[in-house]
Amino acid sequence: MLAGLLDGIFNGISIGAVLLISALGLAIVFGLMGVINMAHGELMMLGAYTTFLVQNGFKIIGGPLFESYIFFALPMAFLVAATVGVILERGVIRYLYGRPLETLLATWGVSLILQQFVRSVSWVLVIGIALFSILFFGGLWVISRRPDFDRIRKLAIGIMLPLAGAIALTTGALLSQTFKLAVNKPWFGAQNVDVTAPKWLRGGLPLGDFQMPYARLFIIVLTIICLVGIYQFLQRSAWGLRIRAVTQNRTMSACLGIATQKVDALTFALGSGLAGVAGCAVSLLGSVGPNTGQNYIVDTFMVVVVGGVGKLVGSIVAAMAIGTLNYIIGSGTLALLLAPIQPLADFFTFFATTSMAKVMVFALIIAFLQVRPAGIFPQKGRTVDA
Numbered sequence: 001m002l003a004g005l006l007d008g009i010f011n012g013i014s015i016g017a018v019l020l021i022s023a024l025g026l027a028i029v030f031g032l033m034g035v036i037n038m039a040h041g042e043l044m045m046l047g048a049y050t051t052f053l054v055q056n057g058f059k060i061i062g063g064p065l066f067e068s069y070i071f072f073a074l075p076m077a078f079l080v081a082a083t084v085g086v087i088l089e090r091g092v093i094r095y096l097y098g099r100p101l102e103t104l105l106a107t108w109g110v111s112l113i114l115q116q117f118v119r120s121v122s123w124v125l126v127i128g129i130a131l132f133s134i135l136f137f138g139g140l141w142v143i144s145r146r147p148d149f150d151r152i153r154k155l156a157i158g159i160m161l162p163l164a165g166a167i168a169l170t171t172g173a174l175l176s177q178t179f180k181l182a183v184n185k186p187w188f189g190a191q192n193v194d195v196t197a198p199k200w201l202r203g204g205l206p207l208g209d210f211q212m213p214y215a216r217l218f219i220i221v222l223t224i225i226c227l228v229g230i231y232q233f234l235q236r237s238a239w240g241l242r243i244r245a246v247t248q249n250r251t252m253s254a255c256l257g258i259a260t261q262k263v264d265a266l267t268f269a270l271g272s273g274l275a276g277v278a279g280c281a282v283s284l285l286g287s288v289g290p291n292t293g294q295n296y297i298v299d300t301f302m303v304v305v306v307g308g309v310g311k312l313v314g315s316i317v318a319a320m321a322i323g324t325l326n327y328i329i330g331s332g333t334l335a336l337l338l339a340p341i342q343p344l345a346d347f348f349t350f351f352a353t354t355s356m357a358k359v360m361v362f363a364l365i366i367a368f369l370q371v372r373p374a375g376i377f378p379q380k381g382r383t384v385d386a
Contacts, residue, residue, distance in 0.1 A: 016323025085272020
């Protein structure tokens, strides 16, 4: 029974570690810009798929180098998710600041687009998007060098947008007809894909009757490294100082010469990159699919809300608590521990599934927020009024 309890707590902490990496990025974005990014889970998904692609690339190379692919996948997952995050912030979110409902709906739409993109991405789609981007954005860049660009900007966009789209669609159709399925076959499809962990991450560390899987230990160590890195960046770097200044008082920061738009873009890139790292960690725990992010996004938001917006210590406590509760309730560990008390054992046996455990945890969170609506560590002082 003790071994089962230790196993439940350890697995719960490892899940909480994944939630914490993801929640770090979400807390930074939400705390600075007040943006509820519903596409955060899909950024995790992109990080997981990036890990899958890096793994396949190292499989082709073969040899002992494959055992180190995870160290290449982590920065790649960060860069891919951060790049998509910057595109999302520059292309959508910056036009919706101060309008939380519109931002929520827009990012939810982006999340659906990213899910469908992963299901249907193929060479035809990639070539079409690349061609459209080159024609549209390249054309706008050329026209922007004209001295009267501000006057003709709307006209240029009105002409370039349908023209670039028509050329990209026509090229994609021609490629599909010429090469048939060779370029039109989806890379991933709707089915899940598996990421093979390196040999040194398989197995576990024996501790009496209990075994700690190496993959979960690696995730916990990765979370600690991310925590230390984010803390050092925010507290010891010039850009970290700017981020903290804008978080506390955006208007005063702008008056002091801080480029708030650059800070927004950097913050969104950082938060999105951390989601990509979380996706890389998730890929070590199970198969990866288009809906991977949806399995974590709600729990991630709960970590931010329960811990207290912008509070690092609060996020740590909330992530560990939510991850552990989800696992020990959903795995039936708590029901086994309470077996001598039959009514309680029957009650928790009813919730001993993954979906029902989430219901139980959400009910506990709702009850907790009735007592402390600002979270475990609420904001104090001028930060609340900013």
